[in-house]
Amino acid sequence: MGTPDHSHYQMLVGHSPPQGNAESFTALLELPPSNAMDLLLPPTSVEYLVKDEVCPGTDSLNPNLSQSQHPVAGAGRKRKEADQKGNSAGKKKEKKSDSSQDGQILPYVHVRARRGQATDSHSLAERARREKINARMKFLQDLVPGCSKISGTTLVLDEIINHVQSLQQQVEVLSMKLAAVNSWIDFDVDNLIYSRLGATMDGNFGNMVMPTAGFQLDGSTEPEYLHPGSFALELQLLCKLRSSGSRVTKMDGPLIRSNQH
Amino acid sequence: MTNPGGLRSSFARIFLRSLSRINSGRVSSSRGRTLPKHRSISIAAYASMASAVGTRRAWSREVLRRIRRGGARRASRRTSEFPVGRKGRKEPGNGKKLKKEAGDGNEGSSIQGMRKKLRRLVPGGEGMEFHRLLAETAHYIKCLKTQVGVMRSIADYYTPV
Numbered sequence: 049m050g051t052p053d054h055s056h057y058q059m060l061v062g063h064s065p066p067q068g069n070a071e072s073f074t075a076l077l078e079l080p081p082s083n084a085m086d087l088l089l090p091p092t093s094v095e096y097l098v099k100d101e102v103c104p105g106t107d108s109l110n111p112n113l114s115q116s117q118h119p120v121a122g123a124g125r126k127r128k129e130a131d132q133k134g135n136s137a138g139k140k141k142e143k144k145s146d147s148s149q150d151g152q153i154l155p156y157v158h159v160r161a162r163r164g165q166a167t168d169s170h171s172l173a174e175r176a177r178r179e180k181i182n183a184r185m186k187f188l189q190d191l192v193p194g195c196s197k198i199s200g201t202t203l204v205l206d207e208i209i210n211h212v213q214s215l216q217q218q219v220e221v222l223s224m225k226l227a228a229v230n231s232w233i234d235f236d237v238d239n240l241i242y243s244r245l246g247a248t249m250d251g252n253f254g255n256m257v258m259p260t261a262g263f264q265l266d267g268s269t270e271p272e273y274l275h276p277g278s279f280a281l282e283l284q285l286l287c288k289l290r291s292s293g294s295r296v297t298k299m300d301g302p303l304i305r306s307n308q309h
Numbered sequence: 310m311t312n313p314g315g316l317r318s319s320f321a322r323i324f325l326r327s328l329s330r331i332n333s334g335r336v337s338s339s340r341g342r343t344l345p346k347h348r349s350i351s352i353a354a355y356a357s358m359a360s361a362v363g364t365r366r367a368w369s370r371e372v373l374r375r376i377r378r379g380g381a382r383r384a385s386r387r388t389s390e391f392p393v394g395r396k397g398r399k400e401p402g403n404g405k406k407l408k409k410e411a412g413d414g415n416e417g418s419s420i421q422g423m424r425k426k427l428r429r430l431v432p433g434g435e436g437m438e439f440h441r442l443l444a445e446t447a448h449y450i451k452c453l454k455t456q457v458g459v460m461r462s463i464a465d466y467y468t469p470v
Contacts (some may be wrong), residue, residue: 227347
C-alpha cells in the first residue's frame, strides 16, 4: 500500500476543481462532501483496509486511483489487508461514493475500520455516514462563532439553529430599517456604478481614484481616494452624489475599468 | 476564510437593483394586493441571495422556487407556513438516523427535534439526508452573513447622520 494515502489525497484534490469560485476555502464548501472531508481529516497510516459498497463503472478518476484501490464489482465484498499495525487507535480516512452526491463520482466506498470494531457492511456504512456527519458538524462549528468550544452534538446543533434564526431575524430587522428610509437618492446611477463595482471589487483597489473621468458630477468634482478593502466603495460613490445633491450625467468615457464584470 | 468579496459584491449589486425597483414602485407583484414595503425588501434580500448563488445549491433553488411561486402564499423563507412535500422532493425517510447519537448519552427528543427544526429553517432542507443538510446549512449561513452585512452597510449609509 505504501504511500497511496498521500498521493491519493493530492490526486483527489488535484482532480477536483471547485465548481464555483476558485478561492480555496470556498472550494471547500463547494466540494462534494468526500473531498471536504479529505481536506478535514488528515491522511493516516493504514490499519485495516476494507472495501465496501463498490460502485462499478467509474471512469475518469480511476486510472490514477487504481493503484491502491482495486475497483471491485458487486457490493458487500470485503477484503482486509492487514498492514503495518502501528497505532491501535488509528485515525480514519474515507472516500465515499454516493449516487446522491453532487459533483464528482468517486469509485467506491473505502472505509477503514478501527481496531476492534465490527466490520459488517451495515455498521460500516453507518460508521461512514456518521463520520461524514461529524466532519460536517466540525466544519459548521468553525463557521458559527462561539461554537468551537462547545462539545457535544446537541449543543452544537442548538447553537447552529440559534445562529440561523438570529441571522434570519437580522434580515427582517434590517429590511424594516431599510423600509423606513425615505430619503432615497435616485438610483439610476447604480447601473453606472455596478459595472465598476464588479470590476474593481474583486481586485485590489488600493490606489483607486474616484472616477471623475467616468462621469461628471455637476457639483463638486474633487477626487477622493476610496477606502481599500471595505465595502464602502460603492457607498462612497453614492456619497459623492448625495453631497453634490444633483443627478449624475453619464459621460462617454472610460467608465468601465479594465475588466468588465 | 472564504472570499466574501466576490459574493458580497454580487449580493450588493442585485440587492440594490431590486431596492431601487422597489422604491420606484416598479415592483411587479404577482399578488393582487401590494406587499408592505419591509416585506418586499425582505423578499428581495433572499431573492438576491439566491440569484447570486444560482442553482448550485439546494437552498437557493428552493428559495427561487418559492419566490416564483409567490402568488397566494407568502413568498418568504418561513418554511413553517409552507406545505411540506413539494414537487420533486423525495421523502426524508432515511435522513434521520435514530441510532446516530447512541453513544452520546442524549436521550430522546432533543436530537430529533433539532434536526427537524434545522430542516425547517434551511430552505429545501426537508428532503435530504442529514449530512447533506449540514453542508447546505454551512453555505446558507455564509450567504446569510454576507447578505446581512450588505444590508447593514446600506442601512447605515442611509440613516440620517
